[in-house]
Amino acid sequence: MNIIVCIKQVPNTTDVKIDSETGRLKREGVESIVNPFDEYAIEEAVRLKEKNPGSKVTVITMGPPQAESVLRDALSKGADEGVLVCDRAFGGADTLATAYALSMAIKHLGNFDVIFCGKQATDGDTAQVGPGIAEMLDIAHVAYVKKINNISDKSITVERLMEDGYDVIESSLPVLMTVVKEINIPRLPSLKGKINSKKAVIKTLTAVDIGADEKRIGLNGSPTQVKKVFTPTQKTVEGEKFVGEPDVVASAIVAKFQEIGIV
């Protein structure tokens, strides 16, 4: 079984602090990490490989040369091959142009049965690239997968997380799935994995390599344009404070609840 995982390098927002004077993100020392949702995608791919001996997991990312580090990270956790789709011509891509470039890279790599993506990336939060890739490859997709129930040569049954519960969906293969946090608990890299990942050769593909139409990549191929970027005004509330004996504050806040009409 050929398994592909699409991942993204994002800034580690867990450590991001806001500069209280300018209200901007403090970026100094913010490290780049694998998009947290992609960790679940990598883990699920590796688990699927372990259950189906003879399978191969290929991890692919589009980004600048330094994005290679997230591929090595995935290799240390059990992926077999890393592919970096990297070209200046991809710069400024929106989700449509990104999905196109990744779909062309996947076609270039050849056969695949299952593609995993994280449900969204934590920097853009769009959740658009995964389904976009499926559309451009003309294959089925299931978003928000929380569990794989079973998989055969031809089909897969999964649970799709919804706001009110979950749907059980059967899909033909090949299929692209975007996965949610609930699907697994990602493993830590093994020592052997770490050593191997350092030695691994990362394959780099350019726009020409994947046969991409230059009109459909980068800023050229992006129908959406960023017109303006701004920092939201910080919501400063002159909050009302309740301090004192539990009895007193509890009745004071309940009185407030009555005032605003929720009791």
Place this chain on the structure above:
Amino acid sequence: MSTIKIIDDKCVGCGQCANECPFGVISMIERPEHPKKFKLAKIDINKCVYCGTCVEACKFSAIELQKDEPALAEVDNSLYKGVWVYAEQRHGEISSVVFELLSECKKLSQELSVPLSAVLIGGADISSKAQDLIERGADKVYVYDDPALAEFQDDPYTSILTALIKQEKPEIVVMGATNIGRSFASRVAARIKTGLTADCTALSVDIQTRNLQQTRPAFGGNIMATILTPHHRPQMSTVRHKVFKEATIQKGRQGEIIKVTKDDSLLKNRTKFIQFIGDDSSKINIADADIIVSGGRGLGGKEGFKLLKELADLLGGAVGASRAAVDADWISYSHQVGQTGRTVAPRVYIACGISGQIQHMVGMNSSDIIVAINKDPFCPMMKAANFSIEGDLFEVVPRMIKNIKELKK
């Protein structure tokens, strides 16, 4: 290819561009010719998105940006007219986000002097819901009903919506940023090859260009971006739940219900819906709740959530949780609020023992009223709260429950 460069002679090394860059891709480097005296701005072109913020920030015109207009096959914008809302249904009921979209899109359609239409795709009796959409402001409702469409599936829904868009040519298509909307909007946009902007929190139109100005948060809400789709139609967006007020019902309002001509080739489907399993742990979906009582690390364990559940039940609300509480396995993931959970905007958000890490705040900071109960008066949640209660939640919450029960008698 677009290019951006610093003109070395003009750059004085003030660092204003680096401060303003929303993506943090500009750094200030030493100039070899003036060591330790003047610095020089350097743009990491691998990460630059050419937004132009630095060009505006530079007082010395030292940054030159040449931006390519998209070369992707453009369309004749004037052929596209009308504002559409995708009327999402779940198990045969219209999702409440649709009524919010109708109220906001009504304003857009009026400004553009075009009708507002809704597209309803569902099972055999879904057309009975069309009148509800008209009473909420839709002028036209396109209905495609078929027993095979009772539950959402990406393939047929994508094919039907795409075919309808290609045939009727609306200029704007807005969908809810729900699991359903986010699952297939991207497929529709990719098939049409148009732009899609996710998770918008504000929409407006420029009457001259008829461009939709789509504002959305990025980086977990730390920056906002306004996005345009200037050369492609329709302009597509998904919009967050609870950002706009629901359209009011105008009983007996007249509109046109259009049954779309069926085409079985559109029903081709590579997936099969087997069944739906409801989440019994919470009767009220947190994304829909008006009141959310949420707990974090301060709860100390599963028991704490029983207390919050009691308060939530009394107030007719739902129970939410921070990531810390979910990771500790005190409550299931479906309750998680925040960047890796759900975004909520209830009327009242009651945060018990949640310090308010940025990842949690971005998931709830558009709530109308925030109430915080915490031992630490200086934590971010207490600072963001409209009403902050300094104290032990295990002392305060039971007394609140007692008080409310007495009032209800």
